[in-house]
Amino acid sequence: MTQNWIEVGRTEDIPYLGSRVVKTGGTDIAVFKTSTGDIFALEDKCPHKQGPLSQGIVHGKSVSCPLHNWNISLESGEALAPDSGCAHLIPVQIKGGKIYLTLPAQSKATGTNG
Amino acid sequence: MKKKLVIIGNGMAGMRALEELLRIAPDEYDVTVFGAEPHVNYNRIMLSPVLAGEQKFDDIIINDKAWYDDNNITLFTGEKITSINRPNKTIISNKDRITPYDSLWIATGSDPFIIPVPGKNLEGVVTFRDIKDVDEMVEASKNYKNAVVIGGGLLGLEAAYGLKRNGMNVTVIHLADTLMERQLDEAAGYLLKSDLESRDIKILTEANTKELIGEDRVQAVRLADDTLIPADIVVMAVGIRPSIALAKEADLDCNRGIVVNDHLQTSDPDIFAVGECVEHREQIYGLVAPLYEMGRALAGFMAGHNTSYKGSVTSTKLKVTGVELFSAGDFSGGEGTEDIVLRDARRGVYKRLVIKDDRIIGAVLYGDVVDGPWYFQLLKDKDKIDDIRDHLIFGQSLAMGGASVDPLAAVTALPLEAEICGCNGITKGAIITGITENGLTSLDEVRAHTKASASCGSCTHLVEQVMELTLGDSYETPAATPICSCTDHTHDDVRRLILLNSLKEIPAVMQDLQWKTPNGCSKCRPALNYYLIAAWPGEYKDDYQSRYINERAHANIQKDGTYSVIPRMWGGLTNPKELRAIADVADKYNIPTVKVTGGQRIDLLGIKKEDLPGVWRDLNAAGMVSGHAYGKSLRTVKTCVGQEWCRFGTQMSLSMGIELEKMTWGSWTPHKFKMAVSGCPRNCAEATIKDFGVVAVDSGWELHVGGNGGMHVRACDLLCKVETDQEVKDYAAAFMQLYREEGHYLERTAPWVERVGLDSIKQRVVDDADNRRQLTERFHISQQTSQDDPWAERATHNVHAHEFKPLAEVG
Ligand code: SRM
């Protein structure tokens, strides 16, 4: 991976089966925590109509979009059948309880979306 | 003068035969019925679900008192016939009543067999035959812990399951080495045993009861090998014997049962017998399907047709929720027979067909029983199966050509004369005709008109498929659908089990009810969260991660990810101070849109999530609280100006609306709940399309329920009329509480009222004053802990602060 790991907070700052938002200059990032404490991050933008995935319900290793209930895999960003599409996956590293992300290169370039 | 028909026995066979007779010859007989039980005719089969708490006695009544009255039937309940005087053609009851007959039907059913062991008369030793037995078991389960069921047949296992559902430790003692050995072979018996054991029911096979031990009440069961099993209640379910004492004493021909010919006539041509007490062609029967066939033949004969009964082939199912088994015919094997077997250990599926001379003579299915009716039909019709033999075991859709994924394929392929409902002998053709001729659209209507699935209900799914086939897309299968794919349980099951098993957290529910996913999905978790809130008010800790974003953030999410905020405006009434505060907030936070809603209040749209606590703080400061415009909860109470101002107003509708809103705000409900109060029948507040609508009239208030103005407009039903303001509030609370306790999550009151029926709601909210009081009381108890303004908690008490702040800002 790249060297640009940015610390965004601690794992305990995110509720189990919940998520928090990291604001960037471009598209926000949603950081999720599953029931087993695994942390995942996706661009906060549903492949369907740009719904903010951070506001959805987390279950297993997926999140249901708050707007029209598409299910998005936290591991791949792919929408689960019967829907299709992909939310951009953000690499995550955990060290000593701290969460590090690398920002997607294009998010700054393209600016806000939706 | 009409001929006198007298019936001894007010049970399933006698009354069904009578129904048939009344249908084809309504005026021919003057009918008198004697029943030893102190009840009207009820569905004995359904005692098992009653015991399991899945149904109530009222639900299983087949014919209520009105039916007897409407048909001019003289009914004596709680009165037993003690002898038949054939020379005088009279019968005599235990109350010394002498009743003359021209024709007599004996429909006395069976008596449960009591094994003659020491201690059999102790208190706590019961059988499983009538509602009295069920009451005794339910009562025992409230005071005692240990239950033993003697007998691992159909009845015994249903009793064991029911007692377990009532929270008892249950042990089944069975003499043979496999359960239900008369209906199941060893393999299926084994699967059944492990299924029941996994439900924490202990099974002892090859166990012989030696004695029952106790002083007054039974305390333990001793087996032949001297094992002692603690028992506070012992259910004897070892078999039944046709009840023939009366017939025998009257010198009618009896063997194991009362011997009848093909017209159900006994050795006395004026006396007939029908039901379990009968022996026909050396056969006795213990299931309703053959008894109903007898009933049809008997009724036809009595109406002057030459109908006759030729005997029946029977099939068996077990009414234990989640256990799927089917058996029919002869599967003992033996000379000249061949077996076709399929096993799928992982799915717990076992299927066996016994073939003789290219015909199916027996079938045992476990775990996957969808093809049961098809095999049963082939068996009864004695159809040759040689050309489909290779695929036979894989089921109808494969055997009849190609692996079809259409779930309706199996039903589509059934011939019109195929029997769908075994209990009532209803064919596919009869259901289709019933639907098309009477324009039936719901399962309940189909049950009422055709009787299909109206008895034990195990064919419900098939009946629904026939409906789907007939009605096309306009029919959606409603019953028994699980909440979502994470579980096999229905909403009703889950609600009941939460209470029964005292489940108080979402993980406990998922564990106990064997959820198939680690933490559910966005469909079931919000439902479970609501059910727990409703079940354990004040005790359950709301799980916000199981709420939709609107309820988690206490605002409505918009398509661009911003939020809208609607403060409460009690009864639609506002004032300059509130309006000023709303205007100030809109300015301060640059809120782009301010709109008057369809619910008589003001919506502030386009607020950034981070700004929500600030907006709320300012609105709180002006005395405004959350309007719950986002919640499955009380929404608005619309009003008209009413008597306060209007020249037509007959009551104070505005203040009534405000009082109702103050009483009910903050309550969570299965879906949103809206009210309205109009000051006169001109109904300017549109109260008759609300969940609870109140319309003033000169003498008081009319209460309307179950209305909906959404996608499918439904006008309310009139619940009742009341006189005082207090009654309006009490009825509103009671109605709302009943809906809270019984509605499926995301089911508005309109479909709920249609599902359970207005009558059932009226009965519990209007007719039964005591029940109404209890509902009202429970509503108020729950309100004690739900009327904290969620906005204030978040704006000033920092509840869920993380929800409104970004984790970080970078880049
Ligand atoms: C704001 C409002 C429209 C308006 O600008 O007037 C509105 C807005 C929404 N309605 Fe409504 N309904 C509004 C009054 C109504 C009314 C009129 C009424 O209450 O008298 C109805 C018909 C009456 C009824 O419910 O029977 C109504 C029937 C619906 C339905 C259909 C419900 C149904 O059972 O068929 C939905 C969809 C749903 O709930 O699943 C819905 C859903 C929605 C949602 C929540 C859609 C959504 O999921 O985002 C909208 C939220 C907008 C927002 O974020 O604020 N809204 N909605 C009204 C808010 C009233 C209030 O003060 O709280």
Ligand SMILES: Cc1cc2nc3c(=O)[nH]c(=O)nc-3n(C[C@H](O)[C@H](O)[C@H](O)COP(=O)(O)OP(=O)(O)OC[C@H]3O[C@@H](n4cnc5c(N)ncnc54)[C@H](O)[C@@H]3O)c2cc1C
């Ligand atoms: C718990 C349970 C579950 C069952 N489950 C199923 C099932 O899933 N499927 C199925 O097909 N069958 C089932 N059965 C069997 C089915 O209920 C019986 O086959 C059916 O009720 C028999 O009908 P009947 O009219 O012959 O007898 P009953 O329904 O027993 O009616 C006889 C009536 O006659 C009355 N009586 C008797 N003697 C006198 C007298 N001297 N004077 C006045 N009245 C008298 C009795 O009190 C009784 O009410 C079940 C039975 C039980 C107990």
Ligand code: SF4
């Ligand atoms: S009718 Fe209701 S749900 Fe539809 S667009 Fe208008 S506010 Fe939204």
Ligand code: FES
């Ligand atoms: S925007 Fe996510 S499902 Fe529509």
